[in-house]
Amino acid sequence: MKGFSKNILLLLLTVHVSSETILLKGGLVHLGNGEPATPKDILISDNRIASVGKNLIIDGNTRVIEVNGLPVTPGLISPMSNLGIVEINSLDVTRDDESNILSAGFSIFNAFNPNSTGIPWNRSNGVTSAISTPSASSFPIFGLGSYFVLDGSLKVKGSKDIAMFGRLGSSNESRAETLAILESLLEIGRLFQNSTVDEILDMTLAEKLELQPADIIALGKVVNGGMPFVLETNRAVDILQALSIKQKYSLNLVLASVEEAPMVLDELKESNTPVIIDPMDNIPNSFDELGSNLNLGKILDGAGIPIMFSTQRSHNYHLMRQGSGNAVAHGMSYETAIQGMTDTVAKTFQLNNRGSIESGKFADIIVWDGDPLEPSSFPKIVMIEGELQDLTSRSSKLTERYTNSEEKPSSYKH
Amino acid sequence: MTNKFFLPSLLFILVSCSDSFDIDVSFGSSDSVYQGIDNAFESTYIPMYSQPILFRSANIYDGLGGEFLNYDLLLSDGVIKEISKSISAPGVFVIDATDKWITPGIIDIHSHMGVYSAPGVSTSSDGNEATSPVTAEVWAEHSLWTQDPQFALALKGGVTTFHVLPGSANLFGGRGATFKNISRNTIQAMKFPGAPHSLKMACGENPKRVYGNRRQSPSTRMGNMAGYRSAWIDAVEYADGMNESNEDRRPKRDLALDTLMGVLKGEILVQNHCYRADEMAMMIELSKEFDYKITAFHHAVEAYKIADLLADEGICAALWADWWGFKHEAYDMVQANVAIVDQARNGTGCAIVHSDDPVGIQHLNEEAAKAMAAGNRAGFNISKAHAMRWITSNPAKAAGIIDQTGSIEIGKDADIVLWSGDPFSVYSKAEKVLIDGAMAFDINDPKIQPITDFDLGIIQPQKNRIQ
Numbered sequence: 104m105k106g107f108s109k110n111i112l113l114l115l116l117t118v119h120v121s122s123e124t125i126l127l128k129g130g131l132v133h134l135g136n137g138e139p140a141t142p143k144d145i146l147i148s149d150n151r152i153a154s155v156g157k158n159l160i161i162d163g164n165t166r167v168i169e170v171n172g173l174p175v176t177p178g179l180i181s182p183m184s185n186l187g188i189v190e191i192n193s194l195d196v197t198r199d200d201e202s203n204i205l206s207a208g209f210s211i212f213n214a215f216n217p218n219s220t221g222i223p224w225n226r227s228n229g230v231t232s233a234i235s236t237p238s239a240s241s242f243p244i245f246g247l248g249s250y251f252v253l254d255g256s257l258k259v260k261g262s263k264d265i266a267m268f269g270r271l272g273s274s275n276e277s278r279a280e281t282l283a284i285l286e287s288l289l290e291i292g293r294l295f296q297n298s299t300v301d302e303i304l305d306m307t308l309a310e311k312l313e314l315q316p317a318d319i320i321a322l323g324k325v326v327n328g329g330m331p332f333v334l335e336t337n338r339a340v341d342i343l344q345a346l347s348i349k350q351k352y353s354l355n356l357v358l359a360s361v362e363e364a365p366m367v368l369d370e371l372k373e374s375n376t377p378v379i380i381d382p383m384d385n386i387p388n389s390f391d392e393l394g395s396n397l398n399l400g401k402i403l404d405g406a407g408i409p410i411m412f413s414t415q416r417s418h419n420y421h422l423m424r425q426g427s428g429n430a431v432a433h434g435m436s437y438e439t440a441i442q443g444m445t446d447t448v449a450k451t452f453q454l455n456n457r458g459s460i461e462s463g464k465f466a467d468i469i470v471w472d473g474d475p476l477e478p479s480s481f482p483k484i485v486m487i488e489g490e491l492q493d494l495t496s497r498s499s500k501l502t503e504r505y506t507n508s509e510e511k512p513s514s515y516k517h
Numbered sequence: 518m519t520n521k522f523f524l525p526s527l528l529f530i531l532v533s534c535s536d537s538f539d540i541d542v543s544f545g546s547s548d549s550v551y552q553g554i555d556n557a558f559e560s561t562y563i564p565m566y567s568q569p570i571l572f573r574s575a576n577i578y579d580g581l582g583g584e585f586l587n588y589d590l591l592l593s594d595g596v597i598k599e600i601s602k603s604i605s606a607p608g609v610f611v612i613d614a615t616d617k618w619i620t621p622g623i624i625d626i627h628s629h630m631g632v633y634s635a636p637g638v639s640t641s642s643d644g645n646e647a648t649s650p651v652t653a654e655v656w657a658e659h660s661l662w663t664q665d666p667q668f669a670l671a672l673k674g675g676v677t678t679f680h681v682l683p684g685s686a687n688l689f690g691g692r693g694a695t696f697k698n699i700s701r702n703t704i705q706a707m708k709f710p711g712a713p714h715s716l717k718m719a720c721g722e723n724p725k726r727v728y729g730n731r732r733q734s735p736s737t738r739m740g741n742m743a744g745y746r747s748a749w750i751d752a753v754e755y756a757d758g759m760n761e762s763n764e765d766r767r768p769k770r771d772l773a774l775d776t777l778m779g780v781l782k783g784e785i786l787v788q789n790h791c792y793r794a795d796e797m798a799m800m801i802e803l804s805k806e807f808d809y810k811i812t813a814f815h816h817a818v819e820a821y822k823i824a825d826l827l828a829d830e831g832i833c834a835a836l837w838a839d840w841w842g843f844k845h846e847a848y849d850m851v852q853a854n855v856a857i858v859d860q861a862r863n864g865t866g867c868a869i870v871h872s873d874d875p876v877g878i879q880h881l882n883e884e885a886a887k888a889m890a891a892g893n894r895a896g897f898n899i900s901k902a903h904a905m906r907w908i909t910s911n912p913a914k915a916a917g918i919i920d921q922t923g924s925i926e927i928g929k930d931a932d933i934v935l936w937s938g939d940p941f942s943v944y945s946k947a948e949k950v951l952i953d954g955a956m957a958f959d960i961n962d963p964k965i966q967p968i969t970d971f972d973l974g975i976i977q978p979q980k981n982r983i984q
Contacts, residue, residue: 191845389636478883
């Protein structure tokens, strides 16, 4: 972890100072840290949460917003998204999530488009920040994901290259080969601790793996407990392989998908590995995930494993609410679900000032019109770094246009 | 979950479409000279064993917009016998439904279960005969795998009936068929008795991409239109020829043209995959040119832009609650789409929430809940009782089976779900699912939970896949 904090490039390019001091009064507040919700007030000042509690002392300049008992949560954080880097999946010219040259060192950070339509849409649905990842174009490691604050600012706020992403599982080649390649790549990372990029580039192995300098530098960051390494894998025995690699290279491992995790629960628990799951995916989509089951969240939660949520499809990352709601319906604890969309992501990916409603953290806060785990609920208030966000999206504009009964062509309804 | 975080790649391949529905259509009773192949591969469905069941003190959404609080419901002989405040039926098996909800069995008008079975491997990829843009001759049911584990998962989500369509690679993808969600070892034994076939048609990006990439027609939307029109010209000529009283003068039988002729005769319902508003309007023009009816547009991400037109034409729109962004034609998503279609022309629109997805089909109640909430945020006043139509009676209409199922009415098939609570809540579960009065699923009784051959002993021989 130490090595990582030295390497991480925190890009808080501008700290927007909000002029307004706001009191969110009388909400049913989920702090995000796993504690059950209780009625609390939240005082927000200078982009941050100033204090949380009852009967907070405020001055005459504070704007008081009555929340009237509605549920309040931290802003949701998607741990795996394509926000800002993919506009339309089927159109390659709108995608910036793949590299032909780089693998482990491929960073999507500079491709992030704060004006992408997915951002206001997900923001208005309660997602205030997200990790965007490269896609599975290279195997077994795709590249580096970055963290982004979804306020739409052209001065991009976030953290560059905070985690590496890869996959282990079925392909056209043997997974034994995939594992061997994965180990070779991590071996390069280990060598980089004591060698220069040029020395490594001269090695046959680096040549065979077609590595670029950026790949080598990135691999150096994941070995020995550094940058989080997110590996998507499902088959029980593959999970064990991943855990063994974790130990061998002291990886800060996060496992994604893990549909057969219940079969290796003890090992997973012992390894202290957080997971990212899609609780609604109970389809045995491949021979790697025959154990797929709606009770995955319940079982992992029962073992005390930190859980985060992915979504079945792209573009609607807010639907992790529906996913976690289904997990709760099938036995996961309610607060684990809330935590999994907020604090667990922040802790796992070392987003130190986010993820929970705690004095000193950035005021990324949602007030919901109902139970946040019910798919029919919707945000009343979305706040990012203390700023109340406009909930307008392209989708809301289209809705407005086509529910406007004026007798004129739609293009003139604006 | 392989690869799904990153791109819903399957979606590009299996695009589906929607139908038009005509409530006046009569099925299989045409008196024209040539009867086509309507008698081939008929349903051999026989309901499972059932006994009379009385649900006591249930809250009921009837699927037609009605809500009945604290009513009794009697099922007998596979049908709905009585709904009233207090039913006396001595000796009948009683289920206490106090504080629970009963709805009609959920119906999905757009499924690829069985033709894109799980696991989704190449050997089970049987939904797109993507070898020619016009494959009206293929039938989805001829691809169906009866042991697809997805059927049983959908059953747990309350789905009693589903319509299986070919994919959307082609302009004419082939025939779709409707099934009772019942475990059987032959395809015909699952087929919904008397349900009409559908014809899957597809607009837009999919056909033009699939064939354009091969440097063949269609590679453009205008190419799509030319392809439909050419096929319909052949179909009209064929239908005329088949009307010849002199058998020797009839053309040689053609499977593809049999299907298109079935549409022209009103016996086969058109389910038309189409996203964009302008393309849907074009497809309506096409249907007028060749005098056929579109039953429903499927996916129809832009249906809200032509909601009045759809209501005027009596065409349903089968929709997702919120999918978007995977294709250019799925860019203009609004969550109020379902509600706007539903509320068009003083609430005479026909909106359906469909899945096109083995996960979505298990949660159609939640999808309807999202669509309803979005509609109400947009200013409508849609009740839960009304929204229940989107996943019951409206898809039954579009599948041409409204006389048999899709609502809780005396005499209809006893296709019923008992929910643990509010059917629109994420926390509610289907506790019991009955098909033709027979208990097909009981959440509390492992003996009444289907386990397919595929599921049996596959991970560890002593256990079943889901246990």
